[in-house]
Each structure stands twice: as C-alpha cells, then as structure tokens.
Amino acid sequence: MGDRAPNKLYRNERVPGADQFYPANDPAIGAAFPATTHPRNARLPTLFQPLTVRTTTFKNRIWVSPMCQYSSDGGHATDWHLVHIGGFATRGAGAILLEATAVSPEGRISPEDAGLWTDTQIAPLKRIVDFCHAQGCVVGVQLAHAGRKASTAAPWVRARRARDAGEGVPVSQVAQREEGGWPDEVVGPSDIPFSDMFPKPTPLTLDGIQRVVDAFAEATERCKRVGFDFIEIHGAHGYLLSSFLSPLSNHRTDAYGGPLSNRLRLPLEVAKRVREVWGAEKPLFFRLSATDWAAGPEQDPQSGAWRSWGIEQSTVLSRALAEAGIDLVDVSAGGNWAAQQIPLGPGYQVPFAAAIKHAVPGLLVGAVGLITDPQQAEDVLKDGKADVVFLARELLRHVDWPLHAARALGVAVHPAVQYERAWGGDAGLSGALDCPTTATEEELPAGRDWPITPSAA
Ligand SMILES: Cc1cc2nc3c(=O)[nH]c(=O)nc-3n(C[C@H](O)[C@H](O)[C@H](O)COP(=O)(O)O)c2cc1C
Numbered sequence: 001m002g003d004r005a006p007n008k009l010y011r012n013e014r015v016p017g018a019d020q021f022y023p024a025n026d027p028a029i030g031a032a033f034p035a036t037t038h039p040r041n042a043r044l045p046t047l048f049q050p051l052t053v054r055t056t057t058f059k060n061r062i063w064v065s066p067m068c069q070y071s072s073d074g075g076h077a078t079d080w081h082l083v084h085i086g087g088f089a090t091r092g093a094g095a096i097l098l099e100a101t102a103v104s105p106e107g108r109i110s111p112e113d114a115g116l117w118t119d120t121q122i123a124p125l126k127r128i129v130d131f132c133h134a135q136g137c138v139v140g141v142q143l144a145h146a147g148r149k150a151s152t153a154a155p156w157v158r159a160r161r162a163r164d165a166g167e168g169v170p171v172s173q174v175a176q177r178e179e180g181g182w183p184d185e186v187v188g189p190s191d192i193p194f195s196d197m198f199p200k201p202t203p204l205t206l207d208g209i210q211r212v213v214d215a216f217a218e219a220t221e222r223c224k225r226v227g228f229d230f231i232e233i234h235g236a237h238g239y240l241l242s243s244f245l246s247p248l249s250n251h252r253t254d255a256y257g258g259p260l261s262n263r264l265r266l267p268l269e270v271a272k273r274v275r276e277v278w279g280a281e282k283p284l285f286f287r288l289s290a291t292d293w294a295a296g297p298e299q300d301p302q303s304g305a306w307r308s309w310g311i312e313q314s315t316v317l318s319r320a321l322a323e324a325g326i327d328l329v330d331v332s333a334g335g336n337w338a339a340q341q342i343p344l345g346p347g348y349q350v351p352f353a354a355a356i357k358h359a360v361p362g363l364l365v366g367a368v369g370l371i372t373d374p375q376q377a378e379d380v381l382k383d384g385k386a387d388v389v390f391l392a393r394e395l396l397r398h399v400d401w402p403l404h405a406a407r408a409l410g411v412a413v414h415p416a417v418q419y420e421r422a423w424g425g426d427a428g429l430s431g432a433l434d435c436p437t438t439a440t441e442e443e444l445p446a447g448r449d450w451p452i453t454p455s456a457a
Helices: 079-089 119-134 155-165 206-226 240-245 265-278 311-323 350-359 374-382 393-397 401-409 417-423
Strands: 051-053 056-058 062-064 095-102 138-144 230-235 284-289 328-332 364-368 388-391
Touching: 056 138, 062 401, 079 095, 079 119, 095 119, 095 230, 119 138, 119 206, 138 206, 206 230, 206 265, 230 240, 230 265, 240 265, 240 284, 265 284, 265 311, 284 311, 311 328, 311 350, 328 350, 350 364, 374 388, 374 401, 388 393
Parallel strands: 062 095, 062 388, 095 138, 138 230, 230 284, 284 328, 328 364, 364 388
Antiparallel strands: 051 056
16 A cells, blocks of 8 residues: 555545535646745746735736627527636636626627626526636626627628628628617717717617616626626726717717716716625726727817827726726727727737826736737736736637746646646646645756656556
C-alpha cells in the first residue's frame, strides 16, 4: 500500500451541494495556488489577485465580456449556452458575464436574443449558473433593452442578405415581422433611426419610460431566482439607455432630454431601481460607451452645448452611477452613431477606462477592447488604468486564455482536475484533495507551472 496513510480514504470528492457529480477543484479552476505551496505566487501579478466586491469574491481579474449568441429560443437559453458558458467556467475565467439579456420582448436586438421578461426563462439560465457555481466560477448577466437597434437580424443572416444583394448595395438590418421581428414596435428616445437600414423608432411616452424601468426591476427579481452573482446594466453601444444619453440620438424636450442632467435621468433611474430590487449585498455594474466616436469635440467650444457623447459626460455619468449604487463601470465605446470612426488598435478603449478611474477614485473600472496579450492585460491593471479586464473575441478563439496567461506571467494556477494531464499535471497525484498540487514548488522545473509528464495512454 506504499505511503498510504493508515485509515485514510482517497476519493474523487464531489462538489458539495451540486445537483450532479462533479469532481471538486481546490483551489477553484483559474485561481492561484497559495504561496505556502507555491512560493512563486508570493508576489502575484494583479491579473491573478482576487477581487472582492461587496460580498462576492472574484478569483482573478480576467472576466468574460458579454457576447450575444443569437441562439435563444423565444428568449430561453439553450444547451448551446450551457456549453458556451460552461467552456469558460471550466477554463478559469474570473467571472462570466452572460450576453445582453432583454428585459422585454421588444428590447431584444434580434429575435433569437436571450431574455428575462418571463418566469419560464429562469430555469434554463439557472441550470447554466448552477453549473458555473459547481466549477467555482462567479457568473452574472447583462440586462438590456435594445431600444432603436431592436428587431434586427442575427449577423450571419444579415451577411447572407448582403451577399445576395451584391457588393456595395446598402442592406437593411431589420428583422421583418415574417422573419420573427417587430419593426413597428421599436422604441427610442426620439423618432431618429440609428441609420436608414434600421427600424424607425417610436419615441417612448412617459408611461413607456416607466414600463422600461419596471421591466428592469422585474428582470432583476428573476435574476435573484436564477442565482446570478452580479448584474450589469447595458448602457452602451447605442441601445436604449445609451441612446438616451447622447444628444445625437436624444432630441426630447421633456425631463428626459436636453440638458445633460435630463439625458442621464433614465439610466440613473434604472440603476437606482435595479440596486433597490437587487439589494445591498451583490455587485452591480454598468456598461457605458465612453464616446460616440463622432467627428469633432463633444462640447461646442463657443456655446458650451454638448454636441455628441464623450468622455467628459461619461465621467459625470460615472460619478452619478457610483452614487446610485453602481460598483463598477465597464468602459466600452461607440455603437450609437452610424458614421463613427473608431481608431482600432490594441487596448484602444483603455484610455477611457483610465480617465474614469482617475476621475472617480471610489468606483471600480473594467477595461475592454482588443486586450489579447497577458502582459498587455497585466500592464493595464498594474498601471492603475482599470481594476479588471473584460475579454470577448480572444476568449472565443482561446477559451483557456486564463491558463495560458498564468503560464505566461509565471503564476501557478489550478486547471480543472479533469484537464490536468493536458497541462502537465498528474491526475493520479492531484486526486487526493489534501494534496493541493501535483508537485511541490521545489519539484517543478524552472519556468513551468506543472511538470510535463508523458500522457498515459
Ligand atoms: C459575438 C459577440 C457578441 C457580443 N455581444 C455583446 C453583448 O451582448 N453585450 C455587449 O455589451 N457587448 C457585446 N459584444 C462586445 C464585446 O463584449 C466586447 O466589448 C467587444 O467585442 C470588444 O472586446 P474584444 O476586443 O475583447 O472582443 C459582443 C462581441 C462579440 C464578438
């Protein structure tokens, strides 16, 4: 029996409380091993330092940015979502933010968007959330209303339309009624469409605005029943709340349009109401577009009038959001102005995150946009430009990016026990849960997180 301790039982331990058998992972997948067993982790890069927001602890700062999948069935998540989201949960992301999830049917971007406007949408989401929790991953949802960009077709459907129309021919983005859309029920702050290729919105009445706020509140109630750990309010990319913020899309003359304080009103009402329903314990985030990327300065230098949306107003908004109970702003950009000119490049939106972080010190800030390299991500955090990074496309290409990032930055993190052999671990050793790693630090070859052992057949 070798070194087996007398009377000690060795089992493939299960995750306590989970509704199915899953092997336990300790520490959680993607979390750094303690420095006591892995001295190299004594000085952790910021990317792998845990972050506690209210009562929730995030095991690292690599968070999955929300990504629409255009794969829901009447707003209900499917097994596609379970596999898609489950992939991130099993590969070490610090948090997963589920895609834009509509608070009302007319608030979907496409007919196949996710929703939380009715109780039957709770169960399939709960299955996904329970799975993530069993893998030690924190998971949230982005609550959204698409506003004047609603009732549009999924990207690959639009691409097919464009192909059939021929090169250079302007192509409608609209999902017509026969295609599952609702182009006559699209709403916005004013009757200005995003472009000629989008539905013409009906301006929301004051009652309609109230219904939107109520819909966010009701969806928040459902989030509690799903068991989400955090919520992000989608206030970016030209969708409803974002379109109320910008003077380019909001031409209202009532209390919800005109001066900046009026244009902030609806997003702030939503933020306050969601916080009220969500309670004080759990984190609440807000995604904003820091600029419309419109030509010229956001404020007229002569008259002082705001001409488009930009970082100055985003900073005022961020301060007000912090007062309304928002813990973190997720700083994106664009999507509200069809003629936007985006200076694309690595980390192209990071300067906006940094500006808000500098101006509103008490507020946590997330950076997003072409963050693809571990050292680049670490530098954003180390230099104090943001507190967390959100990754989207890079994680679609490399779902195990958090594990690669750990290796690149010299951090010893835990892969899923089921996948250890792919990462050089030895499943035979790590199965004993009182043995937190596959080898002691001293046994590891230099520069590797785990010894590379030949895979048994
Ligand atoms: C397939 C796909 C779907 C997306 N859906 C959403 C969404 O639901 N909500 C949102 O705020 N942003 C959405 N985005 C934007 C991403 O969250 C992210 O902000 C953007 O892709 C830039 O980050 P990246 O360079 O890491 O991809 C989506 C992006 C992609 C690629």
